[in-house]
Amino acid sequence: MSDSPSLLTASRRFPPSRAFVESASINATRLAEMRVAADDDYVGFWAKLAREQLAWKTEFITALDDSNAPNFRWFADGTLNASFNCLDLHLATRGDKLAIVFESEPGARRTYTYRQLHREVCKLANAIKSLGVGCGDRVVIYLPHTPEAIIAMQACARIGAIHSVVFAGFSATSLKDRIEDAGATLLITADGSVRNGSSIELKRAADDALQAGSGSIKNVIVLRNTERPVDMKAGRDLWWHELLEGQPEHCEPEWVSAEHPLFLLYTSGSTGKPKGIQHSTGGYLLNATVTCQWVFDLRDDDVFWCTADVGWITGHTYVCYGPLANGATVMIYEGAPMVPDAGRFWKICQDYGVTIFYTAPTAIRALMRAGDAFPKSYDLSKLRLLGSVGEPINPEAWMWYHEVIGKGRLPIVDTWWQTETGAIMMSPIPGAIDTKPGSCTHPLPGIFVEIVDEAGTPVTENSTGGYLVIRKPWPSMARTIWGDNPRYIKTYWEQFGPDRYVVGDSVHRDEDGYYWILGRVDDVLNVSGHRLGTMEVESALGSHAAVAESAVVGRPHEIKGEAIVAFVVLRGDRPTGEQATALSKQLRDHVGMQIGAIAKPDEIRFTDSLPKTRSGKIMRRLLRSIAKGETVTQDVSTLENPNIVEQLAYPA
Numbered sequence: 211m212s213d214s215p216s217l218l219t220a221s222r223r224f225p226p227s228r229a230f231v232e233s234a235s236i237n238a239t240r241l242a243e244m245r246v247a248a249d250d251d252y253v254g255f256w257a258k259l260a261r262e263q264l265a266w267k268t269e270f271i272t273a274l275d276d277s278n279a280p281n282f283r284w285f286a287d288g289t290l291n292a293s294f295n296c297l298d299l300h301l302a303t304r305g306d307k308l309a310i311v312f313e314s315e316p317g318a319r320r321t322y323t324y325r326q327l328h329r330e331v332c333k334l335a336n337a338i339k340s341l342g343v344g345c346g347d348r349v350v351i352y353l354p355h356t357p358e359a360i361i362a363m364q365a366c367a368r369i370g371a372i373h374s375v376v377f378a379g380f381s382a383t384s385l386k387d388r389i390e391d392a393g394a395t396l397l398i399t400a401d402g403s404v405r406n407g408s409s410i411e412l413k414r415a416a417d418d419a420l421q422a423g424s425g426s427i428k429n430v431i432v433l434r435n436t437e438r439p440v441d442m443k444a445g446r447d448l449w450w451h452e453l454l455e456g457q458p459e460h461c462e463p464e465w466v467s468a469e470h471p472l473f474l475l476y477t478s479g480s481t482g483k484p485k486g487i488q489h490s491t492g493g494y495l496l497n498a499t500v501t502c503q504w505v506f507d508l509r510d511d512d513v514f515w516c517t518a519d520v521g522w523i524t525g526h527t528y529v530c531y532g533p534l535a536n537g538a539t540v541m542i543y544e545g546a547p548m549v550p551d552a553g554r555f556w557k558i559c560q561d562y563g564v565t566i567f568y569t570a571p572t573a574i575r576a577l578m579r580a581g582d583a584f585p586k587s588y589d590l591s592k593l594r595l596l597g598s599v600g601e602p603i604n605p606e607a608w609m610w611y612h613e614v615i616g617k618g619r620l621p622i623v624d625t626w627w628q629t630e631t632g633a634i635m636m637s638p639i640p641g642a643i644d645t646k647p648g649s650c651t652h653p654l655p656g657i658f659v660e661i662v663d664e665a666g667t668p669v670t671e672n673s674t675g676g677y678l679v680i681r682k683p684w685p686s687m688a689r690t691i692w693g694d695n696p697r698y699i700k701t702y703w704e705q706f707g708p709d710r711y712v713v714g715d716s717v718h719r720d721e722d723g724y725y726w727i728l729g730r731v732d733d734v735l736n737v738s739g740h741r742l743g744t745m746e747v748e749s750a751l752g753s754h755a756a757v758a759e760s761a762v763v764g765r766p767h768e769i770k771g772e773a774i775v776a777f778v779v780l781r782g783d784r785p786t787g788e789q790a791t792a793l794s795k796q797l798r799d800h801v802g803m804q805i806g807a808i809a810k811p812d813e814i815r816f817t818d819s820l821p822k823t824r825s826g827k828i829m830r831r832l833l834r835s836i837a838k839g840e841t842v843t844q845d846v847s848t849l850e851n852p853n854i855v856e857q858l859a860y861p862a
C-alpha cells in the first residue's frame with residue numbers, strides 16, 4: 211500500500227490542480243461571491259437559484275414561509291413537477307443523449323437515452339394511474355438497483371404519487387412495517403436480483419410481507435429481472451412488461467405545489483421504529499440539482515457514477531434526481547463490488563468512461579485491502595473527480611483513494627449530509643477549496659452550521675468538538691416524519707431550541723475552520739455506511755422467544771466502520787459452548803429475518819444481566835468499551851450489579 215503514516219497529519223492540505231481549477235465551474239473567487247450573497251440574504255439566495263435552476267409551471271411568490279416553524283415551507287405557492295424537470299426539460303436539447311447506462315452483476319448491459327427514459331416513465335405512469343393510483347397516494351418500491359427503480363420513482367413523481375423506496379436488502383418484516391406506516395396502495399417489486407452470485411428473492415419477501423398484513427396494498431407490479439419463477443396472485447399481481455404493453459407514451463405531468471411530498475424514506479433513529487422522512491418536491495429538487503453542480507462540478511460530457519443503492523438517500527439524490535435534473539449520464543451497476551474480483555468497479559470505470567466516481571469509505575477500505583494491482587490494471591484516465599459519503603473517511607483510505615485511484619491529481623470531495631438534509635450540506639467545492647484527508651471542509655453556501663455544547667452554548671474556534679446543529683432552514687430539509695409531526699419536532703428541534711436543527715453527529719472545527727465529523731452521538735450505528743438504530747436491533751432480538759433482554763452497541767471495524775455487538779440475556783440459563791454457538795446463529799438469522807442481513811450482529815455475548823444504573827439505565831458506554839476489548843476503567847460503583855462486569859468482559 212502506498213500510504214505512509216507520516217503523511218497522515220491533519221494539517222496536510224491538498225490544493226486542487228491548476229488544470230482542475232481552470233476548467234471548474236466554481237473557483238475561489240466565485241465561491242466567495244456566492245458566500246457573500248448567501249450570508250447577506252439566504253432566502254433571496256435560494257429564491258434566485260430556484261428561479262434559475264428549476265422549471266416552474268407557476269412561479270412562486272413566497273420563497274420561505276416560516277409561520278409554522280420548525281415546519282418550514284419553501285416556494286409553496288409555486289407549482290412544478292420533478293419528473294418534468296428531470297426528463298421533459300432535456301428532450302429538445304439532449305433527447306438522444308444517454309441518461310442511464312446499466313450493467314448487472316452477471317454482465318447484462320442496457321442503456322436509455324433521455325427520450326427512451328421519458329417514454330418508459332410515461333408508460334409506467336399511465337399504467338399506475340390505470341390502477342387507480344393518484345396524486346398523494348403512496349407507492350412502495352422494493353426493487354433492486356436497476357434502471358426500472360429510477361423509472362418507478364420518476365413515474366410516481368410524474369403523477370404526484372409519493373414513493374417510498376425500501377432497500378432490497380431489507381426483510382419481509384421491514385417491508386411490511388414500512389408499507390403499513392405509509393398506508394401504501396401499490397407495491398412495485400421484482401422477481402429477484404443477483405448479488406454476489408446468488409439470487410435475492412424479492413417477490414417471495416413481498417408475498418410474505420403481504421401475507422402478514424399490509425391490507426392497504428391493492429396491486430403488486432412485478433418486474434421480470436432474473437427469470438426466477440414466482441407466484442403471481444390473480445387479481446392482485448401484474449407483470450410490469452404486460453402492464454406497460456399498449457400504454458400511451460405520453461403522460462401529462464401532475465403540476466404540484468413545491469411543498470407536495472415527493473417521497474418518504476424510512477431511516478433509523480434512536481427508537482426501535484424507523485422514521486418516514488418526508489421530502490418536498492421543489493426544495494428537495496433544488497438542493498439536489500445545485501449540489502451536483504457545486505460539489506461534483508457536473509458538466510454535460512460527464513459520466514456520473516454514484517455507487518449507492520437507490521434504496522438509500524444517496525441513491526435518491528445522486529442517482530435519480532440530481533444528475534437527471536442536470537441532464538447527465540448516470541451509471542448504474544446492480545451487483546457487488548467484489549464480483550468476480552476487486553477489479554469490478556475499476557473495470558466499470560474503464561468500460562464506460564466514468565468521469566465522476568462517488569462511493570462510501572467502507573468500499574474504499576475493502577478495495578484498498580484487495581491491493582493496488584486491481585486498479586492498476588485498468589485505464590482510469592477518464593476519471594476527473596472522486597467523492598466519498600456515508601461515514602467519516604479515515605486518512606489512510608483517503609490517501610489511498612487520492613494516490614492509487616486519483617493518481618495524486620484528482621480532487622476528492624468528502625461530502626457530509628443525511629437522509630434528513632436531502633442533499634449535501636458540507637463538502638469541498640473541488641475547484642475552490644484545499645482538501646484535508648478526513649475533513650468534509652466547510653458548509654456549502656446557504657448552509658449555516660454551528661457547534662454547541664451539552665447546554666446548547668456555541669463553542670468557539672479551535673474547539674475540542676461538540677454537537678453539530680444547523681442554524682437556518684434550507685430548501686431540501688425534511689418536512690416532517692410521516693404521520694408523526696410531534697416526533698419530528700421532538701427529534702430535531704427540541705434539544706437545543708427551536709432554531710437549531712439537531713444533526714445527531716459530533717464535530718470538531720480546527721484552527722483553519724475545517725470541520726471534522728467525529729460520528730453519531732445518538733444510538734445510531736453506521737455499519738458499512740448503512741444507518742441502523744441500536745434499538746431497532748434490540749427490538750428484533752427481543753422478538754425472539756428465547757430473549758429476555760438485550761443491549762446492542764457498535765465496535766470500530768476496519769472495513770465496515772462499525773460492527774454490531776449484542777449483549778443478550780436469555781429467558782433461561784446462560785448458554786455456553788456449542789449451545790451458545792448454535793443460539794448465536796439462530797439469533798443472528800432471526801435479526802436477518804426481522805430487519806435484513808445488514809443488521810445481523812457480528813458478535814453475540816450471552817450474559818446473566820446487563821450493566822444498569824440504579825435508575826435502570828443500561829450503561830452503554832461501559833458496554834462499548836467492553837465490546838472493544840478495553841480494560842474497564844470506568845467507575846462502576848453506580849451500577850446496580852457491579853459484579854456483572856467481570857462476566858461481560860471475560861465471557862466463558
Ligand code: 7RM
Pocket residue numbers: 477522523524598599600601602603624625626627628629630650713714715727729730736739740741
Ligand atoms: C448521506 C447519508 C447520515 C449519517 C450522518 C453521519 C454519517 C454521512 C458523512 C458522514 C462523516 C461524511 N445519509 N455521514 N456522510 N460522516 N463524513 N462525509 O449517509 O442518513 O444514511 O446517514 O452518516 O453520521 O449523520 S444517512
